[in-house]
Amino acid sequence: MNSFLIRNASAVMTGLPGAAARVKGSDIRVRGGVIEAIGNLAPEPGETLHDATDCVVYPGWVNTHHHLFQSLTKGIPTGINLQLAPWLAAVPVAYRRFVNEDTIRLAARIGIVELLLSGCTTIADHHYAYWPGMGFDSSGILFDEAQRFGVRFVLMRGGATRVREVDVNAPPEARPETIDGMLASIEADVARFHDPRGDGMRRMIMAPTTPTFSVHEHELPVLAAAARKMGVYMHSHLSEQGEYDAYCREVHNCTPLEFVERNQWTGSDVFFAHLVTCTPPEVEALARTRTGMAHCPQSNCRLGSGIAPAVALYKAGGRVGLGVDGAGSNEAADMISEAHMAWLVHRSRHGAASVTVEDAIHWGTAGGADLLGLDKVGSIAPGMAADLIIYSLDHPRYAGLHDVAIGPVAAGGQAHVKRGFCNGRLVVEDGRIPGLDVPRLMADARSTVSRMII
Numbered sequence: 001m002n003s004f005l006i007r008n009a010s011a012v013m014t015g016l017p018g019a020a021a022r023v024k025g026s027d028i029r030v031r032g033g034v035i036e037a038i039g040n041l042a043p044e045p046g047e048t049l050h051d052a053t054d055c056v057v058y059p060g061w062v063n064t065h066h067h068l069f070q071s072l073t074k075g076i077p078t079g080i081n082l083q084l085a086p087w088l089a090a091v092p093v094a095y096r097r098f099v100n101e102d103t104i105r106l107a108a109r110i111g112i113v114e115l116l117l118s119g120c121t122t123i124a125d126h127h128y129a130y131w132p133g134m135g136f137d138s139s140g141i142l143f144d145e146a147q148r149f150g151v152r153f154v155l156m157r158g159g160a161t162r163v164r165e166v167d168v169n170a171p172p173e174a175r176p177e178t179i180d181g182m183l184a185s186i187e188a189d190v191a192r193f194h195d196p197r198g199d200g201m202r203r204m205i206m207a208p209t210t211p212t213f214s215v216h217e218h219e220l221p222v223l224a225a226a227a228r229k230m231g232v233y234m235h236s237h238l239s240e241q242g243e244y245d246a247y248c249r250e251v252h253n254c255t256p257l258e259f260v261e262r263n264q265w266t267g268s269d270v271f272f273a274h275l276v277t278c279t280p281p282e283v284e285a286l287a288r289t290r291t292g293m294a295h296c297p298q299s300n301c302r303l304g305s306g307i308a309p310a311v312a313l314y315k316a317g318g319r320v321g322l323g324v325d326g327a328g329s330n331e332a333a334d335m336i337s338e339a340h341m342a343w344l345v346h347r348s349r350h351g352a353a354s355v356t357v358e359d360a361i362h363w364g365t366a367g368g369a370d371l372l373g374l375d376k377v378g379s380i381a382p383g384m385a386a387d388l389i390i391y392s393l394d395h396p397r398y399a400g401l402h403d404v405a406i407g408p409v410a411a412g413g414q415a416h417v418k419r420g421f422c423n424g425r426l427v428v429e430d431g432r433i434p435g436l437d438v439p440r441l442m443a444d445a446r447s448t449v450s451r452m453i454i
Helices: 068-072 084-098 101-116 138-149 179-193 219-230 242-252 256-262 280-289 297-302 310-315 335-350 357-372 404-410 438-450
Strands: 004-007 027-031 034-039 048-051 055-059 061-066 120-127 152-157 202-206 233-238 270-274 292-295 320-322 388-392 416-422 425-429
Touching: 055 061, 055 357, 055 404, 061 101, 061 270, 061 320, 061 335, 061 357, 068 084, 068 101, 068 120, 068 438, 101 120, 101 138, 101 438, 120 138, 120 233, 120 357, 120 416, 138 152, 138 179, 152 179, 179 202, 179 219, 202 219, 219 233, 233 256, 242 256, 256 280, 280 310, 292 310, 292 357, 297 335, 310 320, 310 335, 310 357, 320 335, 320 357, 335 357, 335 404, 357 404
Parallel strands: 004 048, 061 120, 120 152, 152 202, 202 233, 233 270, 270 292, 292 320
Antiparallel strands: 004 027, 027 034, 055 388, 388 416, 416 425
């Protein structure tokens, strides 16, 4: 892999917290897919140069929670104004009947393209569309699409061994698996795909859809033990709205976090999406056990679920990453929009000084990489993987900025990626993805949506 030099950047945001959030020097040298040096650097013979004049450089965003298969279910009229529980029945469950080999591939392609064009280079997808006898390799399709676009991909293998009582008339594609079938499938995928290295391009995570509703309680310790034996992390949804808390208190006489803790689902190898309704004692327990939060503010607001206590957890020394959640509940499933929302929503509740742009960038980069166990990803520093995004600020949106470094997050919208690199490989060039036929992608999406009528 050839070396290259990024030169003359107006600012470099590292993704690191505190005083290390910015670095002095406008140049970054990459060799062999790894950041070698940062500073005021002279070109070397034969080195490819990338001019970043009037641009800012960020780490590639790390998306810690998505449902790529939902990319064909944006803005469904019957679900657009529903709260979480009825929305689940009206959209993800009802539209499972359209999940097949072709729609998974197309939906994954749409989602990956949207993320990549926002500067996201690591995608953790919570894919739970598995059922007995499904007849095609869902996991393989997702890894194949990620490899096609050159992004770092983490499959958080979901699924259920039971279904919620409220999900009546669920299609056959929503049938539950057996615990033995689920474990055998995950073990096979780990053997096929999992790369445990800190900069691995392919990783697996154990991720039953929801511990409170999707599996039997006695199965949770079995799944946890299996994950730890295989050496993979653990993930699920938790406390996304009040129903989770009410159910656990009524059925298990405890809070959701107490429920998962007593079933061996907390620790530095575990993180949960949402955690919107966590109480202060639960936030303290998350910090104490090092259990992480994949914060999804746009989806939580879109579904009227509330605002997760991400600031409280972060200030308590806890671990926070960002996730866009599924496009079925987030019609702007890109990381710039997510970071912009994360920066704003907590300031509205906790005050203007509660979250800085640097905090939002950290959550969406190094913080997310930490949740996924990717210790060589997510920040701009020597020795780290060269996941780098050069954002052009040559647009009226950024005119008048006094601190150009914060532009992509503070100004929001669709920041223009002049160059995007994942593991040192060029994956976006001047706002375009090499080899992508955008008109064909759009036509395929329109045609498929026209056939998804209930």
